[in-house]
Amino acid sequence: MIPDNPEDPTNVPMFAEPAAKQASRAAPGSRLPSDPVATVDPTPLLTAHGGAAAALIELLGGDARFVGGCVRDMVLGEFGSGDIDIATPVHPNTVTRRLTRAGWKAIPVGIEHGTVLAVAPEDGGTFEITTLREDIETDGRHAKVRFTEDWQQDAARRDFTYNALSVDRKGNLYDYFGGLEDLETGHTRFVGNAADRIAEDRLRILRAYRFHARFGLRAWDGATARSLAAQAQGLEALSGERIRQEMGKILLGPRVVETLAMMAEHGVLAYVVPAASHRARLNDFTLLDRLITLEDLHDQPGLWRRLAALLHRDEARMTGLAAHYRVANRDRDALLRLSASLPARTLNWGLYLDGPAAALDRLLLDAAEMNTPASADFVRQIQTYQPQTLPISGQDAIDLGVEAGPEVGRLIRRIEAWWVERDFWPTREQCLWELSNVIKDEFDLRSA
Incomplete structure (x- = not known):
């Protein structure tokens, strides 16, 4: 059953201790919507890949920020050495030129969407850089975008509130849609209207279940649950590769059975299994x-x-x-x-x-x-098993006088079965001895 109202969480834990210690929040009444909501220690991100992340932020210019999952995980105190995404108001062509001049490799993996893959010199790490953008047209699989310099506008096109967080090199944390609070309360919430975000990319249906399994500590509100169910059929239009990647992450993630049961209840599972x-x-x-x-x-x-x-x-x-x-x-x-x-x-x-x-x-x-x-x-x-190779071959049977042909294969398979059933212990000499005995027994039988 899809709930009509969200459940109020009780005893919901706050941030992991490392993030709680490093976060310092600004008073809500003292800031503008474009101001940072807190300051954090960005060291885990800046020092990633041997400091290449900090060098890249410097190279792109002071307005570049870390965005998305790496920021979310850093706030939770869980960032290790995963993917790092960076956003910038700089046009992708300018990004490419700056990277090339600095000796970085620039790969235009999605240049029409403003995305450039940056590879640091001497294999010093790979980063995804995306120019700030807004979606102007979507069909549930692809989007046409327009570049912008508005950070909030760019954040508005992201899927979930806690994935819309960003942080600059000084540790200023920007949160335009309440993602910080949603992380604290375990609320997986779409940015803006759930139905609109899902319609932009139907893969977000599966991503919603995956992130809810990891971060969700409270039930979805009724509107979100109904939107997931209502647009589930749209998953049929997605490529099998995209479905496979998300389902693989769900199956290897936390709360697997609970998540699949929820997908089945909402009518989603039938479209991907x-x-x-x-x-x-x-x-x-x-x-x-x-x-x-x-x-x-x-x-x-x-x-x-x-x-x-x-x-x-x-x-x-x-x-x-x-x-x-x-x-x-x-x-x-x-x-x-x-x-x-x-x-x-x-x-x-x-x-x-x-x-x-x-x-x-x-x-x-x-x-x-x-x-x-x-x-x-x-x-x-x-x-503790180590791969084993049968220590004899068909040539050994031929050397013992067996005529080349199907009989050789049959004899070798017989010795192979004898060898496997003895836990692979017989040596080459023992296998040859057994092979010669089998050949002799069969010759004697035919001569009788």
């Missing part, structure tokens, strides 16, 4: 929930195994999802190896043929399906 032959299975996350519990005990989150669990290891749905998401052939094969329709293998054969990653995926999925613990001994065997 292939339909189930049994309707009840679309919204059944029991297998995935069990798998996540096992991962917490034995391994890091695994995307392909989580996708397989979400799809109940249904080969037809897995094939459909791989096609819709346009995954690479190698990744498609990794996913399909986890299908329930494949014959069961012993652990040794799984390790030998598919490798340790697939073997661990299948072990955890099998345990989740049976609702039993995964064997710690098997997990340890998988994690």
Whole structure:
């Protein structure tokens, strides 16, 4: 059910301690809308990539600012070495010239939207620089923009309030839409009207669920929830690659089952996950929930195994999802190896043929399906496994007198099975001895 009114949060924690200590706010009545709302220590951003970020801000001019997710994470005390986005009122052509003159590499990845990728000299880091802009026309996938020098106008086209924060090199923090308060209260709120922001780019539907899983401590207001549900069908117009990237982040992020259940309740999940032959299975996350519990005990989150669990290891749905998401052939094969329709293998054969990653995926999925613990001994065997190569070849059979042809392959496969079943311990000499005995036994049998 979509709520009509937001729930008032109780006992909502404030910022992480590092940010709380570094933030100093200006009194609301003493500032203009264009003034900074607080001062913070920008050192984590300025020193990123060995100080290249600070050099880039200086190169672009005093009006350049850090924007978006890096600012949000810095305010929360969570910024490590992730992506850094910078905005500037300088025209992209001027940005390119300044970078080139300073020995930086400028890559016009989205020049029509004002975006230039800046690569520091001597591989000193990569930064995305975007000229301030406003959207003048959108179709849910692409936008036509007009460059501007108005920071608030640029912030107004961003998705969520806490992603519209910006900070300059002196640590002045700018917040035009209440993003700072929304971070404190755990409120994932669109900038302006939710329906308008979603209509500009339907991928924001999935981004909303992803960010809500990470930062949300309170329910969405009814208007936002209804807007997400009402425009969900628009996801069908997006490329499979964009859907795949966002769904991958959701599946590997926090509160996975809770988030997917909310997407299903709002009617969103059906547009990004292939339909189930049994309707009840679309919204059944029991297998995935069990798998996540096992991962917490034995391994890091695994995307392909989580996708397989979400799809109940249904080969037809897995094939459909791989096609819709346009995954690479190698990744498609990794996913399909986890299908329930494949014959069961012993652990040794799984390790030998598919490798340790697939073997661990299948072990955890099998345990989740049976609702039993995964064997710690098997997990340890998988994690310490080293790739093995059969120490003999068909030439060895020929050297022992076998005529070249299908018989050689059959004999080598027989020795291979004998070797695998003995935990790969037999040496080349032992394999040759076994091969010669098999050849002799078969020769004697035919001569009898």
